Each structure stands twice: as C-alpha cells, then as structure tokens.
Amino acid sequence: MISPVENAVPSGDASDGRLSVKFRVNGEQREVSIDPRMTLLDCLREVLHLTGTKKGCDHGQCGACTVHVGGRRINSCLALAAAHDGDEIVTIEGLGAPGRLHPMQAAFLQNDAYQCGYCTSGQIMSAVALLREPCGAADDDVREFMSGNICRCGAYANIVRAIQQVRGEQQKSSSPQSAGA
Amino acid sequence: MQSFDLVRASDRAAAVAAGAQSPTAQQGASVRFLAGGTTLVDLMKLGVERPERVIDINRLGLDGIHKEDDGSLFVGATARNSDLAHHPLVRSGYAALSQAILTGASTQLRNAATTAGNLLQRTRCMYFRDPASACNKRKPGSGCPAIAGANRMLAILGTSEACIATNPSDMAVAMLAYDAVVHVQGASGTRQIPLADFYVPPGRRPDIETVLVPGDLVTHVTLPLPPAGERSIYLKLRDRASYEFALVSAAAAVTLSDGKIASARFALGGVGTRPWRVSEAERALAGAAPSEAVFRIAADIRLKGARPQSHNGFKIELAKRAIVQAFKQATS
Numbered sequence: 001m002i003s004p005v006e007n008a009v010p011s012g013d014a015s016d017g018r019l020s021v022k023f024r025v026n027g028e029q030r031e032v033s034i035d036p037r038m039t040l041l042d043c044l045r046e047v048l049h050l051t052g053t054k055k056g057c058d059h060g061q062c063g064a065c066t067v068h069v070g071g072r073r074i075n076s077c078l079a080l081a082a083a084h085d086g087d088e089i090v091t092i093e094g095l096g097a098p099g100r101l102h103p104m105q106a107a108f109l110q111n112d113a114y115q116c117g118y119c120t121s122g123q124i125m126s127a128v129a130l131l132r133e134p135c136g137a138a139d140d141d142v143r144e145f146m147s148g149n150i151c152r153c154g155a156y157a158n159i160v161r162a163i164q165q166v167r168g169e170q171q172k173s174s175s176p177q178s179a180g181a
Numbered sequence: 182m183q184s185f186d187l188v189r190a191s192d193r194a195a196a197v198a199a200g201a202q203s204p205t206a207q208q209g210a211s212v213r214f215l216a217g218g219t220t221l222v223d224l225m226k227l228g229v230e231r232p233e234r235v236i237d238i239n240r241l242g243l244d245g246i247h248k249e250d251d252g253s254l255f256v257g258a259t260a261r262n263s264d265l266a267h268h269p270l271v272r273s274g275y276a277a278l279s280q281a282i283l284t285g286a287s288t289q290l291r292n293a294a295t296t297a298g299n300l301l302q303r304t305r306c307m308y309f310r311d312p313a314s315a316c317n318k319r320k321p322g323s324g325c326p327a328i329a330g331a332n333r334m335l336a337i338l339g340t341s342e343a344c345i346a347t348n349p350s351d352m353a354v355a356m357l358a359y360d361a362v363v364h365v366q367g368a369s370g371t372r373q374i375p376l377a378d379f380y381v382p383p384g385r386r387p388d389i390e391t392v393l394v395p396g397d398l399v400t401h402v403t404l405p406l407p408p409a410g411e412r413s414i415y416l417k418l419r420d421r422a423s424y425e426f427a428l429v430s431a432a433a434a435v436t437l438s439d440g441k442i443a444s445a446r447f448a449l450g451g452v453g454t455r456p457w458r459v460s461e462a463e464r465a466l467a468g469a470a471p472s473e474a475v476f477r478i479a480a481d482i483r484l485k486g487a488r489p490q491s492h493n494g495f496k497i498e499l500a501k502r503a504i505v506q507a508f509k510q511a512t513s
Contacts, residue, residue: 017184017186019187030462035184035185036185036186036187036235037182037185037225040305041220058222058225058226059226060219060289060290063287063289065388066289070293072263073289073292074289074290074292074293075219075289075290075293078189078217078218078222078223078290078293079218079222079293080215080218080222080235082187083187083215083237083239084216093365107316112335121310121390129288130288133288137203144423147287147423148286148287148288148290148424149287150287
C-alpha cells in the first residue's frame with residue numbers, strides 16, 4: 001500500500017495539501033508544515049529563515065545552494081524538502097559564526113577567496129565536504145571537485161588556495177607525530 | 182510548478198501499483214518516481230514534467246552495490262552516482278564506468294543522482310526544456326525547431342525527421358559497453374532488459390524514449406564479469422574541462438592476447454539519440470594487432486550512416502578521432 005510521507009500528516013486545513021516534515025537542521029530538531037512543491041532551498045530560506053544558503057540558478061547549475069544532507073553536499077534547489085523527512089541537514093549557519101569560524105571560513109577570509117560573496121556559502125559548503133571526499137592532492141584535483149560551484153567574480157584562484165591551506169593544516173594535525181591528538 | 186501529491190512508497194509492490202495508475206511511463210506521465218530528483222525536479226520547475234503524483238522511492242532499500250554469485254556487478258537503482266563511481270569493485274573491474282560517472286555533472290549532483298535516474302535522465306536539447314517552443318519529444322506533432330535551429334550539441338546518429346535530441350548520459354555509455362542489463366519490476370512481474378534494447382529510436386514518436394510501461398520500477402542494473410585482463414577507458418570531449426555534457430565521448434574496453442586484440446567493446450556518447458554501440462565495428466578489431474590504422478577502420482564503420490545537422494558536422498570526425506584515441510590509450 002501507499003502511505004503518506006512518513007510522519008507527514010496534513011496540518012491545519014487538510015485540503016490544502018501541506019505536509020508536516022521533521023528534520024534536524026544544524027543540530028536542532030525542526031518541524032515545518034510545507035507544500036510538497038517546496039524545495040529544500042526555499043524551505044531553509046523562507047520557512048526557517050536560514051538565508052545564508054543562496055539561490056542562484058535554481059536549476060542545479062551554479063552550486064550557490066549547496067548544503068550537506070547526511071554529511072554529503074547536494075544542491076538544495078533540486079531537492080524536495082518533504083522528501084528529506086528525518087534527514088540531518090547542515091547549512092553555512094551550522095558551520096561556524098563570527099568569533100568561532102570553521103577553519104574553512106577562516107581560510108576564505110585569510111585568502112580573500114571571494115569578492116561579492118554571493119556564491120561563498122555554497123563554495124564553503126562544498127569545500128568543507130571536499131575534505132571528506134576522495135580528492136587528489138593537486139590544485140587541478142581541487143578545481144575538478146569544485147567545478148559545481150560557479151563564481152562570476154572569478155575568485156577561483158584564491159578559493160583553491162584557501163582549500164589547500166586547510167587541507168595542509170589537516171594533514172599536519174593528523175601526521176604520525178600528533179596521531180591520537 | 183504544478184501541484185502534486187507526494188507519497189512515500191512503503192515497498193516495491195506499492196510503488197509499482199502507484200506507477201501503474203499513469204496512462205504512460207513516458208513523456209506526459211501523471212505519476213513519477215522520485216529518486217535523486219536532479220532531473221525530475223528540474224523539469225517540474227520548467228513545466229516540462231507535470232506529474233500529479235510523485236512517489237518517493239528513496240527508502241525502498243534499492244541502493245546496494247555488490248558482487249553477485251556469478252561474478253557480475255549488482256548496482257541498485259537508487260545507488261548514488263558518487264557511491265558507484267568510487268566503489269572499489271567499479272574502480273578495479275569497470276574503470277570506464279567510474280571515469281564516465283566522474284566526468285559527468287558535479288559532485289553535488291552525483292551525490293544525489295541515482296543509477297536509474299541517470300539512465301532515465303532527459304535530453305538537454307534547449308527546445309525540449311522550453312515549453313514555449315515546439316518540440317516533438319515534449320508535445321508530439323508540434324515540430325522540431327532544432328533541425329533548423331541550434332543543433333551544435335545534438336545527435337548525428339539515430340535521428341529521425343521528428344527529433345535529433347542527444348541522450349546526455351555518460352554513465353549509460355560505459356554501461357552499454359559493459360553489456361549492462363536493466364532489471365525491472367512491473368505490474369506483470371519482473372523482467373530483464375539488455376541496456377542495448379532499453380532505449381528506443383525516436384522515429385515519429387520521440388516522446389517514447391524507453392521500453393518502460395506504466396508501473397515499471399527499475400530495481401537494479403547488472404554488469405557481467407568482464408573478461409580477465411580487460412582494460413577500459415572513458416574519453417570525453419567537451420567545450421569545458423569539467424561540468425559539461427559531451428560533444429563526443431567513447432567508452433572502450435579491450436583485451437589483448439599475444440599482442441593481438443582478443444576482444445573489443447566500445448560505445449559512443451554525445452552523438453546518438455541513445456547511447457551508441459555497433460558490434461560490427463568491434464568484430465573488425467578482433468584478431469588485429471592494435472594500430473592507429475585498425476582503430477580508424479573501426480571508427481569509420483562506427484560512424485557509417487552518420488547524418489550531420491547544420492551545426493554539428495564536426496562531430497563525425499571528432500567521434501572518429503575519439504574512438505582512435507580511446508583505443509590507443511586502452512591498448513598502450
């Protein structure tokens with residue numbers, strides 16, 4: 001048999017077709033009542049007011065909307081929010097904040113890895129995910145892994161530098177001398 | 182986006198029963214299965230896809246990748262493209278498949294996109310994606326503006342008077358070279374469809390792209406065990422070095438014995454209305470010593486019957502050179 005989306009009971013007026021969806025966003029349990037058409041991107045921005053995630057092309061071509069779902073980066077503009085019931089979601093707001101920046105956020109600052117900043121949260125979400133992916137050591141490998149994030153200002157060179165800096169720091173801290181730290 | 186009901190299938194039978202309610206499994210379907218969403222949600226935003234009911238099949242346990250008892254590779258329908266490309270069994274035994282997937286799309290898309298979704302992704306022909314345009318694939322009988330229009334990216338093989346749209350998949354090209362079989366659970370039971378028979382030529386009805394009928398749920402794909410010592414490569418030529426569809430691509434898999442070609446399998450992408458393979462060209466290679474001249478003969482056979490459009494005649498020579506280059510790399 002076909003059941004409604006798990007845990008998705010109509011809320012309010014049953015005829016309006018809204019779905020009640022629960023997921024964890026940046027470590028917090030959230031519950032939203034949304035139209036099935038709503039993308040994860042629109043849900044994050046318009047319902048949860050997490051506006052750090054940006055809408056660029058809205059068709060999976062620019063990467064500005066990149067977020068982590070279950071620890072992996074995806075384009076939130078091509079994800080239906082209600083299909084992510086029960087999932088663990090992390091946005092740029094969940095990485096760090098002024099005064100306690102994620103190392104990748106700090107590296108973007110140090111390396112001047114942005115100009116207008118519109119693509120930056122997507123770039124950083126991809127860059128943080130890349131640290132866990134099987135990406136080769138060379139700058140070209142980083143460029144390939146980052147090709148799903150477009151920067152119209154052309155900050156690419158400094159984005160690669162920022163990522164390589166964090167990877168270098170990570171390697172140092174995980175070298176045999178400091179293993180177990 | 183048109184309104185739809187979103188439901189989560191509790192098991193495969195429920196998904197099949199729900200899918201069977203649609204009058205068609207092709208363009209215009211009123212019921213669609215949702216996996217990664219990277220094609221479907223995109224086309225729903227554009228108004229190209231207008232399902233009334235969307236069935237989420239992501240939690241049916243169809244995401245496995247493993248070796249079967251007979252040595253073949255089992256690839257679940259909702260296995261993510263990233264997981265497939267980086268899987269040790271794929272990297273070691275089916276290198277061209279890993280390469281093909283990793284040259285397609287971006288990491289974010291590959292993390293969401295699935296095996297079945299990749300096989301069933303739609304053409305990127307701009308007229309198909311624009312509901313304000315005529316398009317025989319989207320609206321049969323409305324015409325094909327691509328034939329006299331922007332067709333540089335479009336097909337030179339398998340076209341018809343009604344449609345010249347290219348199949349955009351890289352993954353399917355490699356799977357075709359590896360003799361993949363698509364496993365389907367449908368309203369009248371399960372069946373196996375060789376990938377070579379999975380896509381249908383556009384003919385007069387380019388809206389019909391596959392042999393799937395309402396209710397058909399792709400459950401997995403199997404790839405037979407490759408011959409011992411086979412070397413394979415996926416070569417992709419495109420306008421940008423990354424994150425771009427193929428102008429031409431070639432998957433080549435070869436085994437050598439005593440310096441001669443014992444077996445050769447190859448398929449082309451970016452040039453056909455479906456992933457393209459010609460066994461005649463493969464037979465031409467069997468028993469020959471690898472050489473540029475021999476590869477060129479196979480390439481000529483492969484491109485026989487190619488029909489260029491106004492802006493894509495360059496693809497014929499480009500495809501031949503891609504075949505030669507792919508075989509040189511696979512045999513060097």
